[in-house]
Amino acid sequence: MNAGSKNLDCVVVGGGLLGLLTARTLALEGLAVSVLERGSLCSESSWAGGGILSPLVPWDYPGPVSALVRWSQRAYPRMTAELYDTTGIDAEWTRCGLLMEGVALDQRIADWAARNACVVEELDAQSAARLEPALAGLAGMAIHLPEVAQVRNPLLCKALARALRMQQVEVREQSPVRRLLVHNRKVTGVETDAGKLTCDRVVIACGAWSPQLLPETGKVLPVCPVRGQMILFQARPGLLHHIVLRDGYYLIPRRDGLILAGSTLEHAGFCKDVTEQARQELRMAAFRILPALAEYPLVKHWAGLRPGSPQGIPYICEYSEISGLYLNTGHFRNGVVMGPASAQLVTDCLLERESFTDRAPYRL
Numbered sequence: 001m002n003a004g005s006k007n008l009d010c011v012v013v014g015g016g017l018l019g020l021l022t023a024r025t026l027a028l029e030g031l032a033v034s035v036l037e038r039g040s041l042c043s044e045s046s047w048a049g050g051g052i053l054s055p056l057v058p059w060d061y062p063g064p065v066s067a068l069v070r071w072s073q074r075a076y077p078r079m080t081a082e083l084y085d086t087t088g089i090d091a092e093w094t095r096c097g098l099l100m101e102g103v104a105l106d107q108r109i110a111d112w113a114a115r116n117a118c119v120v121e122e123l124d125a126q127s128a129a130r131l132e133p134a135l136a137g138l139a140g141m142a143i144h145l146p147e148v149a150q151v152r153n154p155l156l157c158k159a160l161a162r163a164l165r166m167q168q169v170e171v172r173e174q175s176p177v178r179r180l181l182v183h184n185r186k187v188t189g190v191e192t193d194a195g196k197l198t199c200d201r202v203v204i205a206c207g208a209w210s211p212q213l214l215p216e217t218g219k220v221l222p223v224c225p226v227r228g229q230m231i232l233f234q235a236r237p238g239l240l241h242h243i244v245l246r247d248g249y250y251l252i253p254r255r256d257g258l259i260l261a262g263s264t265l266e267h268a269g270f271c272k273d274v275t276e277q278a279r280q281e282l283r284m285a286a287f288r289i290l291p292a293l294a295e296y297p298l299v300k301h302w303a304g305l306r307p308g309s310p311q312g313i314p315y316i317c318e319y320s321e322i323s324g325l326y327l328n329t330g331h332f333r334n335g336v337v338m339g340p341a342s343a344q345l346v347t348d349c350l351l352e353r354e355s356f357t358d359r360a361p362y363r364l
């Protein structure tokens with residue numbers, strides 16, 4: 001490839017959800033975009049995630065996370081419907097609700113709900129049992145967030161990839177970017193194994209690996225891998241309807257009866273191995289929530305590396321030391337739900353225009 005022959009407006013490095021969503025938003029603005037992915041599209045954190053379209057305990061997160069979450073939550077139904085229409089791939093956006101066991105409604109939660117215009121219902125044990133009869137007996141109160149939805153993130157990735165190709169966006173797999181090309185503190189392109197690609201704007205969306213492309217002497221990007229393990233049960237449709245959270249563990253029911261149980265939070269560097277200890281921990285937690293799961297086979301166990309950042313606030317900004325270089329990374333536990341808003345923000349930043357929210361909190 002002499003990639004330099006094509007004059008691109010922008011190269012997006014990283015073909016996870018953040019890279020694909022960014023490329024889609026840029027292309028919809030009329031930019032010529034290329035996505036370069038070192039392996040297969042969405043084979044890292046974006047595949048491994050659960051697809052819950054809300055932080056697990058949303059009132060524990062700072063305002064800048066809530067702002068991206070709310071924007072994306074509103075965007076998801078339309079975006080997934082458009083993707084279905086254009087690609088025929090259904091990302092299974094489903095408003096299933098989130099049930100949090102052992103939590104009572106207090107003033108902090110009520111304030112958060114009012115600030116973010118979210119519906120929060122407090123349920124006693126009997127009402128919670130009416131909603132989800134198969135759950136283990138509840139002691140105490142529960143909180144129900146009926147508006148919370150989920151997507152099937154691997155299907156969302158597939159739909160995005162197909163839509164991009166239909167939009168004539170170049171999406172290259174097995175194309176690691178080895179380094180950035182910079183001249184006079186301005187980005188001029190990227191170097192891949194197949195040659196150089198010339199462009200004057202680059203977005204880094206490499207998840208946990210994002211710091212590796214930045215100059216060693218430049219500003220440090222505090223993004224690091226945080227391993228999350230999950231297990232999957234082949235249950236039956238209708239056994240569980242809501243996402244359920246108890247004691248930090250959660251279950252996510254898919255339409256076809258699969259139930260995901262997650263997840264661990266581990267600092268193990270770039271190691272993606274699964275462990276027997278985590279498998280047992282997640283199994284036992286799943287059975288405590290939904291005893292009937294013990295009757296169904298555990299069919300898969302995997303790990304992914306979240307792009308961890310302090311407080312979970314992503315970096316969505318121009319890298320101040322190199323003009324034309326942008327970041328969209330560090331989404332930690334909430335990259336699926338913050339994805340569409342983050343793509344919009346980085347696009348606004350690149351096009352030097354106002355955004356739906358103040359961009360200052362997302363600067364490096």
Ligand SMILES: Cc1cc2nc3c(=O)[nH]c(=O)nc-3n(C[C@H](O)[C@H](O)[C@H](O)COP(=O)(O)OP(=O)(O)OC[C@H]3O[C@@H](n4cnc5c(N)ncnc54)[C@H](O)[C@@H]3O)c2cc1C
Nearest residue numbers: 014016018038046049050051052177207228304335336337
């Ligand atoms: C167990 C688990 C559960 C989760 N559950 C949820 C959830 O329910 N809801 C939610 O919102 N979020 C969830 N997340 C978090 C979410 O998955 C991530 O925040 C999000 O997927 C990050 O996307 P990304 O595109 O930034 O990173 P990734 O998906 O990791 O993609 C980065 C890509 O960049 C590529 N890359 C790296 N270096 C280079 C290079 N030099 N050249 C080219 N390509 C490169 C990688 O190969 C990779 O494909 C979960 C994560 C895990 C692990």
